[in-house]
Amino acid sequence: MVRYDLDKRILHGGDYNPDQWLDYPEIIKNDMELMRSAHINTVTLGVFAWSALEPEEGKFCFGWMDDIFERVHQFGGNVILATPSGGRPKWLSQKYPEVNRTDSLGRKHTHGSRHDHCYSSPVYREKVRIINRKLAERYGQHPALSMWHVSNEYSGECFCEYCQENWRQWLKSKYGSLDNINKAWWMSFWSSTYSDWKQILPPSPLGENKVHGMDLDWKRFVTDQTIDFYQAEIAPLREITPQIPVTTNFMAEGQNNHDFIPLEGIDYGKFSKYVDVVSWDSYPDWNNNYESIAKTAMKSAYVHDQYWSLKQQPFIVMESTPSGVNWHQFNKNKRPGVHILSSMQQIAHGSDSTLYFQWRSARGNSEKFHGAVLGYNHSDSDRVFREVSEYGKRLEKIAAVKGADKKSRVAIIFDWESNWALKRGGGFGRPTRLYPQTLQDHYSVFWEKDIAVDIITVEHDFGKYDLLIAPLLYLVTEKTISKLQEYVRQGGTLVSSYFTGMVNETDLLYFGGLPDGLKKLLGIKVLELDTLYENEHNVISFKNTEYQTKDYSAIIETIDADVLAVYQTEFYAKTPAVTKKCFGKGTSYFLAARNSTDFLQDFYAKIIQDLHLGNSLVQYSLPEVSIQTRYNNSEKYHFFMNFSTKEKTMELTRELTDMEHPAKISRHLTLKPYEVKVAKEKMADEPNKW
Numbered sequence: 003m004v005r006y007d008l009d010k011r012i013l014h015g016g017d018y019n020p021d022q023w024l025d026y027p028e029i030i031k032n033d034m035e036l037m038r039s040a041h042i043n044t045v046t047l048g049v050f051a052w053s054a055l056e057p058e059e060g061k062f063c064f065g066w067m068d069d070i071f072e073r074v075h076q077f078g079g080n081v082i083l084a085t086p087s088g089g090r091p092k093w094l095s096q097k098y099p100e101v102n103r104t105d106s107l108g109r110k111h112t113h114g115s116r117h118d119h120c121y122s123s124p125v126y127r128e129k130v131r132i133i134n135r136k137l138a139e140r141y142g143q144h145p146a147l148s149m150w151h152v153s154n155e156y157s158g159e160c161f162c163e164y165c166q167e168n169w170r171q172w173l174k175s176k177y178g179s180l181d182n183i184n185k186a187w188w189m190s191f192w193s194s195t196y197s198d199w200k201q202i203l204p205p206s207p208l209g210e211n212k213v214h215g216m217d218l219d220w221k222r223f224v225t226d227q228t229i230d231f232y233q234a235e236i237a238p239l240r241e242i243t244p245q246i247p248v249t250t251n252f253m254a255e256g257q258n259n260h261d262f263i264p265l266e267g268i269d270y271g272k273f274s275k276y277v278d279v280v281s282w283d284s285y286p287d288w289n290n291n292y293e294s295i296a297k298t299a300m301k302s303a304y305v306h307d308q309y310w311s312l313k314q315q316p317f318i319v320m321e322s323t324p325s326g327v328n329w330h331q332f333n334k335n336k337r338p339g340v341h342i343l344s345s346m347q348q349i350a351h352g353s354d355s356t357l358y359f360q361w362r363s364a365r366g367n368s369e370k371f372h373g374a375v376l377g378y379n380h381s382d383s384d385r386v387f388r389e390v391s392e393y394g395k396r397l398e399k400i401a402a403v404k405g406a407d408k409k410s411r412v413a414i415i416f417d418w419e420s421n422w423a424l425k426r427g428g429g430f431g432r433p434t435r436l437y438p439q440t441l442q443d444h445y446s447v448f449w450e451k452d453i454a455v456d457i458i459t460v461e462h463d464f465g466k467y468d469l470l471i472a473p474l475l476y477l478v479t480e481k482t483i484s485k486l487q488e489y490v491r492q493g494g495t496l497v498s499s500y501f502t503g504m505v506n507e508t509d510l511l512y513f514g515g516l517p518d519g520l521k522k523l524l525g526i527k528v529l530e531l532d533t534l535y536e537n538e539h540n541v542i543s544f545k546n547t548e549y550q551t552k553d554y555s556a557i558i559e560t561i562d563a564d565v566l567a568v569y570q571t572e573f574y575a576k577t578p579a580v581t582k583k584c585f586g587k588g589t590s591y592f593l594a595a596r597n598s599t600d601f602l603q604d605f606y607a608k609i610i611q612d613l614h615l616g617n618s619l620v621q622y623s624l625p626e627v628s629i630q631t632r633y634n635n636s637e638k639y640h641f642f643m644n645f646s647t648k649e650k651t652m653e654l655t656r657e658l659t660d661m662e663h664p665a666k667i668s669r670h671l672t673l674k675p676y677e678v679k680v681a682k683e684k685m686a687d688e689p690n691k692w
């Protein structure tokens with residue numbers, strides 16, 4: 003069914019834009035030869051090629067694309083074919099202005115930017131359907147076609163009349179009556195009750211912009227509307243090419259300076275159910291001046307693990323840069339060695355590809371200085387080209403990893419809806435909500451110890467994990483509470499925290515210091531949540547050691563939980579700061595304050611020991627060396643990655659086989675700065691569970 007699996011190679015290549023070079027036939031002529039020498043096997047074609055494919059309404063030009071398909075096929079490559087809706091042609095915006103977005107101030111955009119189309123416009127949907135159908139009919143049976151790349155980086159909102167009407171319909175089908183909406187959003191506040199459906203408008207700085215429940219539903223609507231548009235896009239593809247997998251490229255973002263977290267605006271937990279393969283565009287800020295490369299690697303690992311976990315199957319890195327990007331204030335090139343290291347990390351965490359934006363720099367316009375395999379010198383003797391080729395060669399040697407599974411006994415929960423509601427809620431410390439960033443703090447403990455972690459949503463099965471980490475789960479439904487209870491009752495270990503369980507699904511408060519089900523599960527009641535200024539701290543005492551806390555302190559009282567740590571200062575000194583309760587066959591912990599990393603390391607050390615989670619490959623883990631493993635039925639593939647500028651030596655507990663050289667890997671394994679080694683072993687060789 004999934005055709006790309008028939009290709010045993012790990013996909014290596016990326017965005018290829020011959021549509022920009024149609025006047026330069028000698029460039030196109032040489033591309034395939036150059037790709038061969040860069041060990042590239044896949045091109046992503048047509049991402050923004052609509053005006054080259056349909057230069058005038060209804061007049062189609064496929065000749066150039068036919069030619070490229072043939073060339074790629076001749077050299078044995080795959081085509082990932084994009085639908086072109088990410089960038090519409092100018093004639094379309096000119097003739098049908100409704101396709102352009104309207105912003106939250108009611109301003110109609112003119113043509114200018116990509117990704118700026120209305121998801122509701124019937125004309126846009128129709129035009130997209132026509133071009134997508136033509137592409138599917140023309141290339142659907144072509145042997146080089148391996149995957150659909152639908153549109154590009156869906157994101158954003160539109161507030162036009164069509165979108166407003168869809169918003170009202172969405173609310174009607176969700177709530178049935180205005181009365182239900184008034185109650186769900188608490189509209190008796192400020193005399194806001196609706197008495198006519200026509201009064202319902204989207205949130206806007208010019209109108210309603212303080213209704214938390216409304217903002218939450220608007221974000222849900224935007225996700226649903228985006229998925230609805232996507233489904234309209236893929237209808238002809240499903241009909242004509244049911245055998246070809248469909249994906250769309252997800253994103254990561256830096257919300258505060260120095261962040262690297264999955265995109266917050268769209269609920270990818272929901273969206274991922276509609277794609278065959280998760281794919282995403284990975285642009286960590288490698289070699290920056292504000293953190294160690296190991297820290298950047300940890301954040302990047304977290305996002306990979308999250309995208310793995312959405313479907314719990316291999317994903318595709320659809321874009322990454324071979325050197326730098328062009329959209330930071332300072333755009334650093336990756337240091338020698340970092341390209342291979344950072345790309346191998348993708349494979350180590352479950353990607354079946356390394357694809358780039360982009361094969362060749364455009365000669366002009368906004369991205370001419372963005373990194374590319376053939377960068378702004380267009381030279382195949384440049385360092386970047388050589389590193390890409392070397393990496394491609396290495397991928398060929400580790401091709402057996404393709405399709406291999408991952409196994410984690412630890413999961414962290416991230417919930418898009420909780421994140422939206424928590425950030426919108428007002429009160430407390432606004433800049434310090436930091437939900438995904440706090441999850442990364444917890445994650446880093448495991449990453450440094452080479453323990454695999456999944457990042458799941460509340461909809462995933464909890465039962466397969468021994469440890470479930472769910473701090474800051476602000477919005478909880480009764481269903482989630484029951485799932486958490488059942489998980490612990492059956493023997494699971496749960497870690498919860500301040501900010502958990504404050505509101506229900508429409509952002510209405512739970513009174514009484516936690517919903518009853520959580521009180522039972524955690525054995526505590528929350529009395530207050532104290533906010534600390536950015537330079538303030540409290541101190542907790544845990545096992546006779548003192549640790550600083552920051553940002554938040556929940557003031558709690560126990561019902562029937564044990565107290566493991568208490569606060570040292572403030573009016574709540576001596577009250578519980580960490581608790582533990584045995585519930586059914588399992589255990590639940592509550593962390594009342596935002597803790598420092600050294601606390602988290604010590605806190606989890608005991609749990610790691612009790613649950614035997616440690617990585618049995620090494621005698622002890624080195625924090626800047628990461629080990630990740632993928633599994634197939636008979637073999638395991640271990641990636642040893644040195645994210646430091648120093649040589650690192652580790653002691654392995656057993657001998658492994660080097661996948662790239664006909665040799666054993668010594669138990670005394672030394673990695674040079676930025677070096678990666680990939681080893682394999684037979685399943686039966688290892689005594690433990692995996």
Ligand code: GLA
Pocket residue numbers: 154155283285321327328359369372
């Ligand atoms: C995104 C887009 C690409 C390109 C890159 C630049 O990922 O999908 O078209 O603009 O960013 O980093």
Ligand code: ZN
Pocket residue numbers: 103104120121122123160161162163164165
């Ligand atoms: Zn619209």
